Amino acid sequence: MAFLKIRNLSKHFIQQDKKELEVLKDINLEINNKEFVTLIGPSGCGKSTLLNILAGLITPDTGKVLLNNRIIPGPGKDRVMVFQEAALFPWLTVIENVMFGLKINNIDKNTAYEKALKQLKAVHLANFKDSLPHQLSGGMKQRVAIARALVMDPDILLMDEPFGALDEQTRLILQKELIDIWLDTQKTIIFVTHNIREAVKLSDRIVVLGTNPGYIIDEIKIDLPHPRERENPYLVKLENRILKLLQNQMNTVGVYDEAVYA
Amino acid sequence: MMKQFMLRVAFILFIIVVWQILFILNIWPEFLFPSPLMVANTLSDGFKDGTFIQAIGASFRRLLLGYLISIIFGTLLGILIASNKIIEEMIGPFILALQSIPSIVWLPLALLWFSLGETAIISVVVLGGTWNMVINSSTGIKNVQPILIRAAQTMGINKIQLFWKVILPASIPHLITGMRLSWAFSWRALMAGELIGSGDGLGQILMWGRDMGNMSLVISVILLIGSIGYLTDNFIFKKFEDKVLNRWGLDVK
Ligand SMILES: Nc1ncnc2c1ncn2[C@@H]1O[C@H](COP(=O)(O)OP(=O)(O)OP(=O)(O)O)[C@@H](O)[C@H]1O
Numbered sequence: 001m002a003f004l005k006i007r008n009l010s011k012h013f014i015q016q017d018k019k020e021l022e023v024l025k026d027i028n029l030e031i032n033n034k035e036f037v038t039l040i041g042p043s044g045c046g047k048s049t050l051l052n053i054l055a056g057l058i059t060p061d062t063g064k065v066l067l068n069n070r071i072i073p074g075p076g077k078d079r080v081m082v083f084q085e086a087a088l089f090p091w092l093t094v095i096e097n098v099m100f101g102l103k104i105n106n107i108d109k110n111t112a113y114e115k116a117l118k119q120l121k122a123v124h125l126a127n128f129k130d131s132l133p134h135q136l137s138g139g140m141k142q143r144v145a146i147a148r149a150l151v152m153d154p155d156i157l158l159m160d161e162p163f164g165a166l167d168e169q170t171r172l173i174l175q176k177e178l179i180d181i182w183l184d185t186q187k188t189i190i191f192v193t194h195n196i197r198e199a200v201k202l203s204d205r206i207v208v209l210g211t212n213p214g215y216i217i218d219e220i221k222i223d224l225p226h227p228r229e230r231e232n233p234y235l236v237k238l239e240n241r242i243l244k245l246l247q248n249q250m251n252t253v254g255v256y257d258e259a260v261y262a
Numbered sequence: 263m264m265k266q267f268m269l270r271v272a273f274i275l276f277i278i279v280v281w282q283i284l285f286i287l288n289i290w291p292e293f294l295f296p297s298p299l300m301v302a303n304t305l306s307d308g309f310k311d312g313t314f315i316q317a318i319g320a321s322f323r324r325l326l327l328g329y330l331i332s333i334i335f336g337t338l339l340g341i342l343i344a345s346n347k348i349i350e351e352m353i354g355p356f357i358l359a360l361q362s363i364p365s366i367v368w369l370p371l372a373l374l375w376f377s378l379g380e381t382a383i384i385s386v387v388v389l390g391g392t393w394n395m396v397i398n399s400s401t402g403i404k405n406v407q408p409i410l411i412r413a414a415q416t417m418g419i420n421k422i423q424l425f426w427k428v429i430l431p432a433s434i435p436h437l438i439t440g441m442r443l444s445w446a447f448s449w450r451a452l453m454a455g456e457l458i459g460s461g462d463g464l465g466q467i468l469m470w471g472r473d474m475g476n477m478s479l480v481i482s483v484i485l486l487i488g489s490i491g492y493l494t495d496n497f498i499f500k501k502f503e504d505k506v507l508n509r510w511g512l513d514v515k
């Protein structure tokens with residue numbers, strides 16, 4: 001029983017030069033409850049667009065998204081998104097940022113404060129609760145953004161390259177924290193990354209996307225418990241397999257481009 | 263800080279010395295070119311007998327009223343422009359044109375409509391401060407980062423909350439800058455208005471000094487107008503603006 005169903009989804013954009021750009025074509029995907037699914041694919045293949053559609057921030061041209069067999073009606077707090085740039089509200093302190101979503105949903109101030117503080121502890125930032133976003137490092141900002149999403153207790157966490165702008169060390173730490181939180185809270189996570197190693201380390205399933213227009217090339221299931229060793233030969237093999245798929249993709253796109261522009 | 267202060271004091275002393283030397287050289291008649299001491303006496307007399315205090319009070323009453331109206335009206339109009347493409351295209355260019363009109367130009371119109379009274383002066387103050395506020399508030403609202411709006415939307419925010427909790431606070435830095443500039447514009451407009459209008463403000467004392475041929479009074483009032491403009495900007499608006507920019511993480515340091 002799939003929990004989130006994506007049916008025959010297509011989306012195009014009108015470019016600056018008035019030309020149509022087909023971004024997603026006939027995407028079909030089913031995601032189970034509590035599953036950690038990663039979308040990986042070349043830049044511009046429509047990963048963010050797909051995530052934005054799932055969040056309800058963009059409406060598709062055709063097709064539909066069903067959550068528990070109901071069409072999603074637009075943005076909602078059951079599907080909270082974490083962006084590549086932390087997108088914190090600069091005028092609010094760290095804890096006020098985390099409380100924001102609760103307060104707009106009419107949760108009283110004290111309860112909101114308690115929940116936010118607890119969530120900040122979970123991402124190891126309780127000591128910075130009264131800091132302002134611009135006083136934090138990139139990794140800390142991203143942690144606040146994750147706390148701000150988690151505190152809403154959404155059914156689905158949508159994460160668009162949340163660690164993309166971070167250095168390797170911070171990235172590794174946050175990956176571990178995310179897995180701990182995921183094991184702990186049993187959320188459904190849909191995660192976008194460019195980083196193949198990150199994908200095999202975190203996911204239950206990896207959806208490899210091709211481009212022009214975006215479509216699903218392959219889906220790879222990974223049945224390994226956490227924590228996963230990065231040297232695990234099985235994971236290394238998977239990494240290589242995904243790399244090949246993406247390289248093929250690049251090549252075909254490259255050849256296509258040459259044919260067009262020759 | 264201290265060094266800055268000393269430099270400024272040194273500059274003022276320099277000006278006074280040059281002024282005094284020019285006075286001693288006796289190039290111009292005394293009634294056209296008073297000495298620093300004469301001006302200082304006029305200033306202290308004016309404060310002692312209450313004329314200046316009263317004039318500043320009268321000017322500020324008009325200023326605050328006109329300024330408040332222009333801030334509120336300007337912000338509302340700015341919001342309207344920022345939230346409606348058609349309205350923006352319709353009236354946007356006219357706002358820019360209106361902003362480029364020096365406020366003294368409105369005076370003949372105001373005098374004809376409202377005759378020589380408070381209303382005429384205040385309406386000139388309003389016209390002086392409003393357009394800048396419209397421009398700054400609409401710019402602020404249009405420049406809110408889309409990602410902040412999307413972040414709020416995925417947390418389930420509704421339209422009204424989105425305006426009050428995200429769009430408005432995100433544009434506060436622009437609003438503060440607008441308020442600061444509008445204050446300066448209103449202050450200038452007020453002085454222009456008072457020169458010709460009637461009553462008991464600073465501008466009117468200035469004109470009265472001219473009519474009486476009292477150069478010392480004229481210079482005193484000019485000094486007052488400059489000082490008040492500087493002090494309010496530097497100690498009220500600048501401080502406030504710095505605080506906001508600091509909080510928003512926008513101060514470049
Ligand atoms: N609002 C828009 N208007 C026009 N074109 C758009 C819009 N949003 C996205 N696109 C185009 O759609 C394509 C897919 O964009 P998208 O951001 O989904 O890619 P992505 O897979 O997330 O890429 P990346 O990995 O670089 O983030 C790109 O070519 C982009 O230029």
Ligand SMILES: [Mg+2]
Binds near residue numbers: 047048049160
């Ligand atoms: Mg993207």
